[in-house]
Amino acid sequence: MMGTHKHTWMPCCKDATMLAEKQLQHQRLSLGQRIGLRLHLLFCIFCRRYVMQSRAIDKYLGNQTPQTEITPDESVKLQWETMIAERMKK
Amino acid sequence: MQVEKSPTTVQVSMTTANPTRWVKLYADDLFKFAVAKVADNGLAQDLVQETFLSALQALEQFRAESSEKTWLMAILKNKIIDHFRKSSKVPVTISIEEDKAGDSDPHHFFFNEKGHWRREMAPKAWVSGSSSQQDQVDFFTILRGCMNKLTSIGRKVFDLKYLEEKESADICKDLSISSSNYWVIIHRAKLQLRACLEKNWFSN
Numbered sequence A: 001m002m003g004t005h006k007h008t009w010m011p012c013c014k015d016a017t018m019l020a021e022k023q024l025q026h027q028r029l030s031l032g033q034r035i036g037l038r039l040h041l042l043f044c045i046f047c048r049r050y051v052m053q054s055r056a057i058d059k060y061l062g063n064q065t066p067q068t069e070i071t072p073d074e075s076v077k078l079q080w081e082t083m084i085a086e087r088m089k090k
Numbered sequence B: 001m002q003v004e005k006s007p008t009t010v011q012v013s014m015t016t017a018n019p020t021r022w023v024k025l026y027a028d029d030l031f032k033f034a035v036a037k038v039a040d041n042g043l044a045q046d047l048v049q050e051t052f053l054s055a056l057q058a059l060e061q062f063r064a065e066s067s068e069k070t071w072l073m074a075i076l077k078n079k080i081i082d083h084f085r086k087s088s089k090v091p092v093t094i095s096i097e098e099d100k101a102g103d104s105d106p107h108h109f110f111f112n113e114k115g116h117w118r119r120e121m122a123p124k125a126w127v128s129g130s131s132s133q134q135d136q137v138d139f140f141t142i143l144r145g146c147m148n149k150l151t152s153i154g155r156k157v158f159d160l161k162y163l164e165e166k167e168s169a170d171i172c173k174d175l176s177i178s179s180s181n182y183w184v185i186i187h188r189a190k191l192q193l194r195a196c197l198e199k200n201w202f203s204n
């Protein structure tokens, strides 16, 4: 439940999401921060969702197609080669 | 019979670009990168083609100290960023208050004075959309629309981070911002992006 912080050292949602963001981007957190974040996530469904969704967003932004190896058509490549050759003549 | 001046050919290939081998050597990697960023094969092809054309026009600017591939890749990244900038007319909506919150204090918009999520801004469970090809394309259109709603600094940081794949330390240096400032910008941009996606895609 939100709004009941039993421990003053537990981060609020604003701080917890910031910590989570740092952790997602491979920034080292102190032990206290890690424990605080863990505890907060244990109690807070909203921040748990935030973390999951933020991770998903990172994935979308970094690599937008989960496709397997994809290469341009040979015909397209040929077209490019011709194009470059043409321009080089000038 | 004349003796060929073979040493010069070695020198040439080391110090100047050699466009005739670009397609063979780099087309696959350039294309793969473009597809990963724009999620659209046809568009990716166009961007790679434009990259080759621009590179040909700027041949004399090519510096031997950078590799041909790095150079072409840099041109492609600029093309992609340009494309995203131009295609900003995606109809995504963000709430008026959020728009107004702009550069002031977006955190205040998401969290109350105690630092808890505001009820109406708290993350909802996302309804996972279907994964058909068409939906995927639509999703990335929305994603780009939401990216374009970010503040300019947030947008800049995200471009450098996710598109140029730069390290945070380098981004701070490039934009002359402190590391704590960097985290505030990332956090804020992520909050805004998340809310925008939830509103425009992951809800019914």
Ligand SMILES: [Zn+2]
Residues within 6 Å of the ligand: A012, A013, A014, A016, A040, A044, A046, A047, A048
């Ligand atoms: Zn929370």
